[in-house]
Amino acid sequence: MTHFVRRTIQVVAALAVLAGVAHAQTPLSILTPNGGEVWPVGASRDIVWSGATRGNVRIELSRDSGLTFESIFSNVRNDEVQVWEVDGPPSAHCRLRLTLLDDPTITAESAADFTIADTIVGMTVTNPNGGETWEGGSERLITWSAPGDGNVRIELSRDGGVSWETLFAETPNDGMEPWTVRGPALACRIRVTLLDVSGLSDVSDGDFSITSGVVVTAPNGGETWEGLSQQLITWVARGDGDVKIELSRDGGLTYETLFESTPNDGSEPWTVTGPPATCRIRISHVDDPTLEDESDGDFFITSGVTVTAPAGGEIWVIGSQQQITWTAAGAGDVTIALSRNGEPFQTIIDRTPNDGAEFWTVAGPVSTARILITRLDDPTLSSESRDDFFITQTPGVTVIEPNGTEVWTVGSRQFIRWAGVQGGRVSIDLSRDAGLTWETLFASTSNDGIQAWVVTGPESQDVMIRVTRLTPPFASDTSDATLEITTQPLTVIAPQGGDDWVVGTQQLIRWGGTGVGAVGIDLSRDSGDHWETIIPRTPNDGAQFWTVTGPPTFGALIRVVGLDDLPGIDFSDPFTISSGTLDLSQPNGGERWAIGTAQGITWSTTTGGTVSIELSRDGGDTWETLFANTPNDGSQPWTV
Numbered sequence: 001m002t003h004f005v006r007r008t009i010q011v012v013a014a015l016a017v018l019a020g021v022a023h024a025q026t027p028l029s030i031l032t033p034n035g036g037e038v039w040p041v042g043a044s045r046d047i048v049w050s051g052a053t054r055g056n057v058r059i060e061l062s063r064d065s066g067l068t069f070e071s072i073f074s075n076v077r078n079d080e081v082q083v084w085e086v087d088g089p090p091s092a093h094c095r096l097r098l099t100l101l102d103d104p105t106i107t108a109e110s111a112a113d114f115t116i117a118d119t120i121v122g123m124t125v126t127n128p129n130g131g132e133t134w135e136g137g138s139e140r141l142i143t144w145s146a147p148g149d150g151n152v153r154i155e156l157s158r159d160g161g162v163s164w165e166t167l168f169a170e171t172p173n174d175g176m177e178p179w180t181v182r183g184p185a186l187a188c189r190i191r192v193t194l195l196d197v198s199g200l201s202d203v204s205d206g207d208f209s210i211t212s213g214v215v216v217t218a219p220n221g222g223e224t225w226e227g228l229s230q231q232l233i234t235w236v237a238r239g240d241g242d243v244k245i246e247l248s249r250d251g252g253l254t255y256e257t258l259f260e261s262t263p264n265d266g267s268e269p270w271t272v273t274g275p276p277a278t279c280r281i282r283i284s285h286v287d288d289p290t291l292e293d294e295s296d297g298d299f300f301i302t303s304g305v306t307v308t309a310p311a312g313g314e315i316w317v318i319g320s321q322q323q324i325t326w327t328a329a330g331a332g333d334v335t336i337a338l339s340r341n342g343e344p345f346q347t348i349i350d351r352t353p354n355d356g357a358e359f360w361t362v363a364g365p366v367s368t369a370r371i372l373i374t375r376l377d378d379p380t381l382s383s384e385s386r387d388d389f390f391i392t393q394t395p396g397v398t399v400i401e402p403n404g405t406e407v408w409t410v411g412s413r414q415f416i417r418w419a420g421v422q423g424g425r426v427s428i429d430l431s432r433d434a435g436l437t438w439e440t441l442f443a444s445t446s447n448d449g450i451q452a453w454v455v456t457g458p459e460s461q462d463v464m465i466r467v468t469r470l471t472p473p474f475a476s477d478t479s480d481a482t483l484e485i486t487t488q489p490l491t492v493i494a495p496q497g498g499d500d501w502v503v504g505t506q507q508l509i510r511w512g513g514t515g516v517g518a519v520g521i522d523l524s525r526d527s528g529d530h531w532e533t534i535i536p537r538t539p540n541d542g543a544q545f546w547t548v549t550g551p552p553t554f555g556a557l558i559r560v561v562g563l564d565d566l567p568g569i570d571f572s573d574p575f576t577i578s579s580g581t582l583d584l585s586q587p588n589g590g591e592r593w594a595i596g597t598a599q600g601i602t603w604s605t606t607t608g609g610t611v612s613i614e615l616s617r618d619g620g621d622t623w624e625t626l627f628a629n630t631p632n633d634g635s636q637p638w639t640v
Helices: 002-018
Strands: 029-032 038-040 044-050 056-062 070-077 081-085 091-100 107-109 114-117 124-127 133-135 139-145 151-157 165-172 176-180 185-194 201-203 208-211 214-218 224-226 230-237 242-248 256-263 267-271 277-285 292-294 299-302 305-309 315-317 321-328 333-340 346-353 357-361 367-375 382-384 389-392 397-401 407-409 413-420 425-431 439-446 450-454 460-469 476-478 483-486 491-494 500-502 506-512 518-524 532-539 543-547 553-562 569-571 575-578 582-586 598-605 610-615 624-631 635-639
Touching: 029 107, 070 081, 124 185, 124 201, 139 185, 165 176, 214 277, 214 292, 230 242, 230 277, 256 267, 305 367, 305 382, 321 333, 321 367, 346 357, 397 460, 397 476, 413 460, 439 450, 491 553, 491 569, 506 553, 532 543, 598 610, 624 635
Parallel strands: 038 114, 133 208, 224 299, 315 389, 407 483, 500 575
Antiparallel strands: 029 044, 044 081, 056 070, 056 091, 091 107, 091 114, 124 139, 139 176, 151 165, 151 185, 185 201, 185 208, 214 230, 230 267, 242 256, 242 277, 277 292, 277 299, 305 321, 321 357, 333 346, 333 367, 367 382, 367 389, 397 413, 413 450, 425 439, 425 460, 460 476, 460 483, 491 506, 506 543, 518 532, 518 553, 553 569, 553 575, 582 598, 598 635, 610 624
């Protein structure tokens, strides 16, 4: 066969020269099947060749040692491998031939016959054959069926059959082989090959998967573990041996070893160490580090100590005793430090039990400050105040007035007073139910210690005032006790009983109980049986002018009624509405007025408005108008 190949190459080369080809061609060479193989019908086999790797090729099959050929692939890529599902009929005299399509002079043929056999005599992998999940570290049985005795080679592919690694180079063809699974991979296949001239081989029909064989169950994401607390790392694992446990404090980028080797029993207690971080746990088999698993998500290691007071915004007065509080896991001791105005922390308490509270007499100078608490048994575990608090000479705010027992009348003008750290702004709130609910009087006003307020209703005996700083340092204070807001009753002052108000005159209705709100004013002309509204609405300022209207009555009453939220009603005593009097004083009889002379007509009156003046020249039988409409002021000049 060697001489045949050499002669073929020489012929092909000569033809290429004769055809004027500008470059030499590499000859094709069939590698598999090349003689002696036994390929069962229905099996999937790789046709493998080399040389002239360009263009496409035609692959043909002969079942009579090369006398005749049938095409099995008329046009496939010249990539040196082609999968073929072996078909019948069976023959012991099979050969393959490859031809380069763009240069049919370049061809290759199997060196000797191979066999296509019935499937009954073929090799068959039975387990794993596709779909199985084998856990890394577990003991599994690879099984197959094959004719004859001899030995087999067992291989594993982790990429769906693209590449192979040898598991057992040579083992008896007894149909089974135990294997301690290594991995992991998702697209695995097993290939078993007879190590005889037949070369019978089979591959798993489908992919099976190899898992890591270890599954971290805690912490697995979302947990919060406090520093120095006792926690249990747990996992599910297959097999014996030991595992390695590692910790990442950067979300899985890098790992540090917690336990180099510990029994693979599914749990390991751990005293959590700092520093606080976003963490994951990774567990791997010591004897096969490829078998590993890590937490599905991040868990969190916290300091194990959290400052709760001062947390930020508090005002601590120099010389006062305050309680520093914190939450912490475990026993041991802590140290407490103080920072002023953002400067480095200075220790104020060297060592104190980790019991969550420690009293401190506040020391000057005035400053902003923060507290830092650190575990002495692990200095990486610490916590500081969330924000600045304030060390001051005086309290932040103290309500001075009202501070309890005062009585304030609706409508009166009162002063709210407070003391404390000056500057910035404050809000002032009012409660009418001893502090259960609050209404805002002043959302933002200057923090100058005083604010005027016109008292509003409704009435209450459970009133409190609250003043709150709106700018740092934040503080708030409330009246020490409740005060009372009351309403002064409405009282009609005018008209008084017995008054005579003349129709047409302007009169002043007056009342007490003034302040906020509005009132309405009504009139009765029948001693209160019926009422008419004369002033529907007017400010509650205690006075309202009214031009008296008729008809006259001796049973007039005025009623003042509070409107909206203003309570109260009051009535005047009975008074009179009259038509008034008009008395002519000149001429009044006996006078002699010469025609053309200027005279003065005079009269007295109790009414206002205007009057008409008439003249009778026949003793009152008939009248002529001198002035149809002149002011009712008591005099009118007239030229006779």
